[in-house]
Amino acid sequence: xxxxxxxxxxxxxxxxxxxxxxxxxxxxxxxxxxxxxxxxxxxxxxxxxxxxxxxxxxxxxxxxxxxxxxxxxxxxxxxxxxxxxxxxxxxxxxxxxxxxxxxxxxxxxxxxxxxxxxxxxxxxxxxxxxxxxxxxxxxxxxxxxxxxxxxxxxxxxxxxxxxxxxxxxxxxxxxxxxxxxxxxxxxxxxxxxxxxxxxxxxxxxxxxxxxxxxxxxxxxxxxxxxxxxxxxxxxxxxxxxxxxxxxxxxxxxxxxxxxxxxxxxxxxxxxxxxxxxxxxxxxxxxxxxxxxxxxxxxxxxxxxxxxxxxxxxxxxxxxxxxxxxxxxxxxxxxxxxxxxxxxxxxxxxxxxxxxxxxxxxxxxxxxxxxxxxxxxxxxxxxxxxxxxxxxxxxxxxxxxxxxxxxxxxxxxxxxxx
Amino acid sequence: xxxxxxxxxxxxxxxxxxxxxxxxxxxxxxxxxxxxxxxxxxxxxxxxxxxxxxxxxxxxxxxxxxxxxxxxxxxxxxxxxxxxxxxxxxx
Numbered sequence: 001x002x003x004x005x006x007x008x009x010x011x012x013x014x015x016x017x018x019x020x021x022x023x024x025x026x027x028x029x030x031x032x033x034x035x036x037x038x039x040x041x042x043x044x045x046x047x048x049x050x051x052x053x054x055x056x057x058x059x060x061x062x063x064x065x066x067x068x069x070x071x072x073x074x075x076x077x078x079x080x081x082x083x084x085x086x087x088x089x090x091x092x093x094x095x096x097x098x099x100x101x102x103x104x105x106x107x108x109x110x111x112x113x114x115x116x117x118x119x120x121x122x123x124x125x126x127x128x129x130x131x132x133x134x135x136x137x138x139x140x141x142x143x144x145x146x147x148x149x150x151x152x153x154x155x156x157x158x159x160x161x162x163x164x165x166x167x168x169x170x171x172x173x174x175x176x177x178x179x180x181x182x183x184x185x186x187x188x189x190x191x192x193x194x195x196x197x198x199x200x201x202x203x204x205x206x207x208x209x210x211x212x213x214x215x216x217x218x219x220x221x222x223x224x225x226x227x228x229x230x231x232x233x234x235x236x237x238x239x240x241x242x243x244x245x246x247x248x249x250x251x252x253x254x255x256x257x258x259x260x261x262x263x264x265x266x267x268x269x270x271x272x273x274x275x276x277x278x279x280x281x282x283x284x285x286x287x288x289x290x291x292x293x294x295x296x297x298x299x300x301x302x303x304x305x306x307x308x309x310x311x312x313x314x315x316x317x318x319x320x321x322x323x324x325x326x327x328x329x330x331x332x333x334x335x336x337x338x339x340x341x342x343x344x345x346x347x348x349x350x351x352x353x354x355x356x357x358x359x360x361x362x363x364x365x366x367x368x369x370x371x372x373x374x375x376x377x378x379x380x381x382x383x384x385x386x387x388x389x390x391x392x393x394x395x396x397x398x399x400x401x402x403x404x405x406x407x408x409x410x411x412x413x414x415x416x417x
Numbered sequence: 418x419x420x421x422x423x424x425x426x427x428x429x430x431x432x433x434x435x436x437x438x439x440x441x442x443x444x445x446x447x448x449x450x451x452x453x454x455x456x457x458x459x460x461x462x463x464x465x466x467x468x469x470x471x472x473x474x475x476x477x478x479x480x481x482x483x484x485x486x487x488x489x490x491x492x493x494x495x496x497x498x499x500x501x502x503x504x505x506x507x508x
Contacts, residue, residue, distance in 0.1 A: 243465035254461035256438070257490075302436035303490050305467045312432045345461050402457040 002198045004109050024190060025197035030204050030226050034062045036233035036384060037222055039209050039245060041065025042074040043185070044362055044369065045237035046192035046203070047377020048384070053199035055378070056385035061201055063193075064224060066208035070189030073239045073369065076307075076339035078262050078284055078296040080275055081371040082119040082180035084146050086135050089395035089407050090348060091142040096392050097375025098179060104374055110191030112183045113289065119180035119275040120149070120157060122324075124169045128280055132175045139177070149174045158274055160327050168323050169281050182275060182286055188373055212249040212359070219358035235360045235384050240305065240340025242363035249356055253363065254401050255342045258299045259309035260367055261317075263336040267291030271327070281320035282313075293331065295321060299341060299367060309338045341366050346400075348407035351380050351393040360384050361398065419493055424500050425480045437473035439463050440485045441505055467491050471505055 003009055003022050013021055036052065038045045041063045052058040063069075081101055083094035105112050123129045132148065139146035154174045155163045163171045193203055204226065211223035212234065221230040236245045240257040267290050275286040277296075284296035297317035300309045314336060322329055344350065344364035349372070351362050362380045365372065379393040389397060400406055419431050445451050445459055464470065472486045487497040487506065497506060 241467065243463070244467050247464070247466075252458070252462040252464065254457075254463065255465050256463055257465055257467075300436075302472070302488075303438075303465060303470065304493055305491050306493050310431060342465075401461040402453045404453075 002194070005111075024194040025203050028202045028204060030062060030064075030202065030207065030224070030229050031060075033221075033230040034060055034202070035231070036061045036235060037229055037231045038063045038235045038237060039222070040072075040237040040239065040241075041069035041189075041193070041203060041205065042072050042237065042239060043070065043188045043192065043373040044074075044239075044365075044376045044380070045235075046070075046189055046196060047373055048235055048237060048362065048380045049201045049203075049377075050192045050196040050199075051378045051381035052385060053196055053201050056381060058385060059200040062229070063196070063201065063203045064207040064209060064222070064229070065203070065205050066225075068205050069193050069203060070186050073339040073341065074185055074189045074373075076262065076337060077185060077370040078286065078294050079182045079185050079370060080119060080180075080277070080284065080286065080296070080368075081114070081183055082177050082275075083144055083371070084119070084121070084135065084139050084175065084177045084180070085409060086138050087407055087409060088142060090409055091139065091144055092392050093349075093375060093379070093396065094372055095142070095144050096379070097372045100374035100378065101183065102179075104188075104191070108191035108195050110187060110194060112187045112191055114181065114183040116179050116181040117274050117286075118157075118176055118178045119277060120154065120174050120176045122154065122161075122174045122276065122278045123172045124278065124280045125172065129172050132173065136175050145177055145179050147176050147178075149176055158272065158276055160272060160325055161276065162324055162326055169278065169320060171324070180275070184289075185370060192377070209245060209248070212245070214249065214356060214359075217356055219356060233358045233360070233384055235362065235380060237362045237380070239363065239365065239369070240342050242342050242361060246361070249354075249359060251354060251356070251359075253350070253361065253398075254345055255364055256303050257305060257340050257342050258302065259304050259306065259338040260299045260341045261297040261309040261313055261336060261338045263295050263297070263314060263333050264288070265293040265295070265328075265331045265333050268293075268331070278320060278324065281317075283317050283320040283324065285321060285325070292334065293328065295333075299343070305340055307338045307340055341369075343367070346406040346408045347410040349376070349396055350398055351376065351383060351389065352397040352399075353383065353387065353389070354398060419495065421474065421486075421495065422498055423476045423479060423482075424484050424498055425482050426476060429476070429479060433476060433478040435475045435477040437475055437483065440471040440473045469496060473501075
């Protein structure tokens with residue numbers, strides 16, 4: 001039984017110089033056989049394991065991770081959480097996640113630092129204005145809080161934005177979702193890992209999957225760098241490397257993996273207390289609790305697994321940022337990095353069974369997976385445990401690329417992909 | 418970011434080019450005969466290889482011509498560039 005984190009445990013451990021904290025999760029060697037194995041120890045994979053154990057009573061399960069948990073896209077995103085998607089299916093999926101976020105710290109007894117500071121999306125041209133107004137209405141019909149703001153209201157909500165009409169990207173208006181915000185990305189992975197570990201899930205790090213053993217159309221197990229693991233159910237949550245795993249099983253997925261970049265500045269005093277996204281120009285800004293500006297850029301257009309992108313992408317984003325926020329003109333950037341995002345043709349995720357019995361894929365989150373972490377884990381766990389999708393992820397099946405029933409969020413998701 | 422040797426213009430910066438995705442995907446000869454599965458395979462399914470992959474590129478801010486490239490996606494190293502219509506090298 002794990003000790004609860006509280007103000008009292010903090011005081012108690014202060015007296016022993018914080019040297020006696022309990023391990024948050026074990027470091028087990030893999031067993032010979034599990035009821036299910038999750039491939040990928042990011043936020044989504046760990047959340048899947050957590051809900052499999054918690055809601056579906058599957059505790060003889062493991063998460064295998066080729067590096068360390070939360071070291072992939074979970075630790076590389078800009079931590080934005082929102083649910084203001086256009087289509088009903090997407091709204092249902094992302095708002096399900098947002099509702100879990102609202103109680104997540106309490107549920108996990110782990111502070112994920114979820115901060116509902118609001119997310120504002122700016123409109124820079126007439127088409128943006130029409131699209132954002134349409135999306136605001138669609139959101140409200142789906143019970144998602146959304147308001148449309150005029151240029152003056154944008155300025156009032158975030159005074160450092162340059163709303164002068166003669167700049168290159170004039171601000172013609174914007175939308176605001178007040179329940180949206182940010183969270184601490186590492187904490188989400190660590191909180192789910194700690195919770196899953198406590199229920200008996202084995203979290204096996206530095207364990208890379210090298211092959212999938214199948215007997216006809218059923219799964220027999222996984223070849224890993226730590227030996228063969230027998231299992232009948234495999235849930236793949238490998239983000240940018242989903243196609244690599246799929247190829248091992250002889251499957252092809254409708255994905256392309258591309259570098260997406262982000263960067264942070266030197267820390268400064270609080271200057272922006274919300275999240276501002278500029279869809280048309282690929283510039284997303286918020287400020288971390290340490291004071292760094294967290295800036296999201298766009299993807300490169302070619303397939304790459306290198307976790308670095310092109311300089312002109314960052315340059316384009318910073319050009320737009322400086323135009324919109326002249327106050328940042330002398331800020332220095334501290335770090336820049338890339339993550340490999342798996343993008344679907346319709347820019348919506350896949351949470352689905354496959355043609356192979358016992359093989360499930362949770363992928364295609366593209367540029368916006370972090371926000372969905374709790375919902376994705378919950379619904380994917382349901383899909384694996386019942387061998388049937390939940391009604392909220394039924395639309396996000398692999399077969400939609402055959403039937404043509406796409407969830408086309410490409411131009412509608414409030415971000416350009 | 419890398420330098421690409423356009424077969425028509427010579428070495429240019431990558432930002433002059435546009436990536437056109439996987440190469441040698443042939444348009445179905447009899448589209449009316451195709452099943453939904455075959456259409457999905459042609460339209461959406463991609464190899465998305467980590468390693469050596471065949472791609473199409475376009476010199477969008479140059480001669481605007483298309484060409485093929487063999488590139489290692491795990492380190493962005495360009496192995497070979499050849500013109501449209503030429504057969505892909507066998508490894």
